[in-house]
Amino acid sequence: MKHDRRTELETAHWKGRTRPYDLIKEGVAALVIITVLVAALSTLFGSPDDKQITFKQWAVAAPADFYATTVQELAGSSGSAGYGAPYNTASDGVNLGPLHLAKLMGVTHPVDSVNDFVITPLTTVVNTGPVANALKQWQSSDSKTQSTWATNYDNALTKVNQDATKVPVGNYGPVPLLAQGLLSMAQAGSLDGALLSQGNYFQSDNTKQTLFLGDGNYFNDQSTASNLQGNTWGMMNETGRYPGQAWLWLYSFWYQIPPFNNGDNHPFGANADAWIMLIMGALSLGLICMPLIPGIRSLPYKIPIHRLVWKNFYQEENL
Amino acid sequence: MWVTRLRESWQKNLPVEKLLPDTQPAYVASWIYMFGVATLASLGVIIGSGLWLAFEGASWYHYSNVGHFINSMHFWSVQFFFVFMVVHLWGKFWMAAWRGRRLLTWITGAIAFVASIATAFTGYLIQTNFDSQWISYEAKDGFNSVGIGSKFNVTNFGQMILLHVAFLPLVLGVITVIHVLMVRARGVVPPIDAFNKELGDRS
Amino acid sequence: MGIFGHFMNLKAVYLHLGWFQISITNLIVILGMLVLFGLALVLPFPGNKSGKGGKK
Numbered sequence: 001m002k003h004d005r006r007t008e009l010e011t012a013h014w015k016g017r018t019r020p021y022d023l024i025k026e027g028v029a030a031l032v033i034i035t036v037l038v039a040a041l042s043t044l045f046g047s048p049d050d051k052q053i054t055f056k057q058w059a060v061a062a063p064a065d066f067y068a069t070t071v072q073e074l075a076g077s078s079g080s081a082g083y084g085a086p087y088n089t090a091s092d093g094v095n096l097g098p099l100h101l102a103k104l105m106g107v108t109h110p111v112d113s114v115n116d117f118v119i120t121p122l123t124t125v126v127n128t129g130p131v132a133n134a135l136k137q138w139q140s141s142d143s144k145t146q147s148t149w150a151t152n153y154d155n156a157l158t159k160v161n162q163d164a165t166k167v168p169v170g171n172y173g174p175v176p177l178l179a180q181g182l183l184s185m186a187q188a189g190s191l192d193g194a195l196l197s198q199g200n201y202f203q204s205d206n207t208k209q210t211l212f213l214g215d216g217n218y219f220n221d222q223s224t225a226s227n228l229q230g231n232t233w234g235m236m237n238e239t240g241r242y243p244g245q246a247w248l249w250l251y252s253f254w255y256q257i258p259p260f261n262n263g264d265n266h267p268f269g270a271n272a273d274a275w276i277m278l279i280m281g282a283l284s285l286g287l288i289c290m291p292l293i294p295g296i297r298s299l300p301y302k303i304p305i306h307r308l309v310w311k312n313f314y315q316e317e318n319l
Numbered sequence: 320m321w322v323t324r325l326r327e328s329w330q331k332n333l334p335v336e337k338l339l340p341d342t343q344p345a346y347v348a349s350w351i352y353m354f355g356v357a358t359l360a361s362l363g364v365i366i367g368s369g370l371w372l373a374f375e376g377a378s379w380y381h382y383s384n385v386g387h388f389i390n391s392m393h394f395w396s397v398q399f400f401f402v403f404m405v406v407h408l409w410g411k412f413w414m415a416a417w418r419g420r421r422l423l424t425w426i427t428g429a430i431a432f433v434a435s436i437a438t439a440f441t442g443y444l445i446q447t448n449f450d451s452q453w454i455s456y457e458a459k460d461g462f463n464s465v466g467i468g469s470k471f472n473v474t475n476f477g478q479m480i481l482l483h484v485a486f487l488p489l490v491l492g493v494i495t496v497i498h499v500l501m502v503r504a505r506g507v508v509p510p511i512d513a514f515n516k517e518l519g520d521r522s
Numbered sequence: 523m524g525i526f527g528h529f530m531n532l533k534a535v536y537l538h539l540g541w542f543q544i545s546i547t548n549l550i551v552i553l554g555m556l557v558l559f560g561l562a563l564v565l566p567f568p569g570n571k572s573g574k575g576g577k578k
Contacts, residue, residue, distance in 0.1 A: 010419025021343035030360035042391030046524025050449040101466030108469040204477025273464035288429040291417035305413040308563040310510040313346040350562035
């Protein structure tokens with residue numbers, strides 16, 4: 001078959017005309033040129049390095065937001081409290097049809113937003129009288145009572161747009177004082193250390209901090225200000241005017257279009273993360289196996305860009 | 320013996336003359352051929368600057384001018400790396416470079432592309448600045464949604480830095496070496512239609 | 523910080539086309555890639571004269 005013969009010829013060692021070629025010189029030249037270019041851009045433009053956000057910064061810049069988020073953690077209404085696997089069992093999480101893959105893998109990184117984010121950090125500092133008493137009151141109550149207090153206060157705070165001064169009297173127990181205590185702790189700077197260390201000396205896992213930080217509006221607002229939100233092509237973007245991650249264009253694309261850009265759409269919008277991961281996995285596999293895909297693998301023959309690559313060869317060989 | 324079989328296979332498929340040739344086919348005469356070596360050279364700068372950053376520690380570049388410069392070298396060489404790699408991919412696609420039993424060369428190259436994205440991603444996570452905080456916060460949802468988050472925890476700085484500095488560069492390095500050795504072993508793909516005369520037609 | 527570091531750390535400028543938006547910097551990178559690809563195809567390659575240095 002001519003097809004096999006062509007493959008044999010294309011596989012065999014080239015017996016036609018050759019030219020001298022210094023592989024090592026080419027490699028060294030490329031390395032030198034690119035090093036110089038990179039050094040030039042580095043000298044001219046530097047690199048992006050927006051400072052990390054601390055809990056102190058959050059609590060000082062947006063105390064009402066921090067306070068309200070703390071209440072949500074106690075009430076279990078925050079994003080992380082209701083997340084599901086791998087942090088807790090509060091929800092089934094997203095799904096691909098019948099498959100709840102995160103839930104299947106279980107709670108591998110347990111996070112208890114009430115204790116990890118609020119109660120335990122408060123126990124690591126010497127609190128003022130009222131806060132210390134509030135802590136005692138909370139710790140000596142059963143979980144049903146705790147939940148009632150926190151949910152009541154969370155709902156009341158939401159009704160007054162997070163303005164704690166406008167919350168009417170109600171059955172909130174020690175929750176307002178606990179939130180105030182954590183706010184003071186954060187504003188003083190000690191919450192950052194307490195959340196990271198979790199009682200340890202060595203610690204390199206920022207999961208709890210990231211979840212708590214993300215539950216508030218302040219962190220999200222900083223991201224919006226830098227146009228990093230997923231639904232505005234943020235995955236491709238970098239802080240400032242630096243080039244971002246253009247190679248993530250296709251991954252970012254799916255979040256911009258229906259049904260994935262609407263969290264209320266079921267099942268695709270509500271589970272967009274999972275569906276898009278699946279799509280990108282399939283497309284990546286497609287890229288890897290592209291020469292095996294009929295139609296796509298014949299495009300180079302249909303659109304002969306290669307005639308430009310080998311124009312001299314074709315001229316010299318009369319092809 | 321295994322060693323004999325390995326040696327004989329090596330000498331048959333990749334003798335030193337193929338590994339370090341001093342000639343190349345005359346049809347290798349286009350600027351498009353430069354993008355492979357440009358990608359490798361960019362990777363060299365990434366690794367060099369990355370090693371320096373690793374030696375000095377994760378937070379060094381925030382408070383040192385030299386550190387900031389080396390971080391900038393690392394940042395811009397990554398930009399070059401992806402630019403050159405993608406143009407190299409475009410070139411190889413339109414040249415149908417998988418012909419002549421070079422399918423594995425394409426496959427290893429495409430895997431290297433995907434592995435590069437994964438490696439770069441872990442790099443973005445360990446900047447210890449706002450960008451890292453945001454990227455880890457967002458990305459956790461993607462990986463959690465398909466169950467990978469249980470093992471690959473993007474908010475775990477310790478895990479991400481070890482993956483970025485040790486595990487993934489090793490994986491990417493191995494894939495890249497295999498890819499380059501395959502190019503050397505098979506040679507640069509001949510032009511489409513190069514053998515039309517021998518084959519007597521244009522099919 | 524870079525000579526133009528202050529400029530580079532200002533808010534990025536975006537091109538908006540309906541639901542699509544891209545930073546000017548990313549646009550420059552992508553267009554640059556297309557230009558590089560095009561130039562690589564059309565620019566003559568040195569030492570590529572017929573017979574020059576060629577061995578059969």
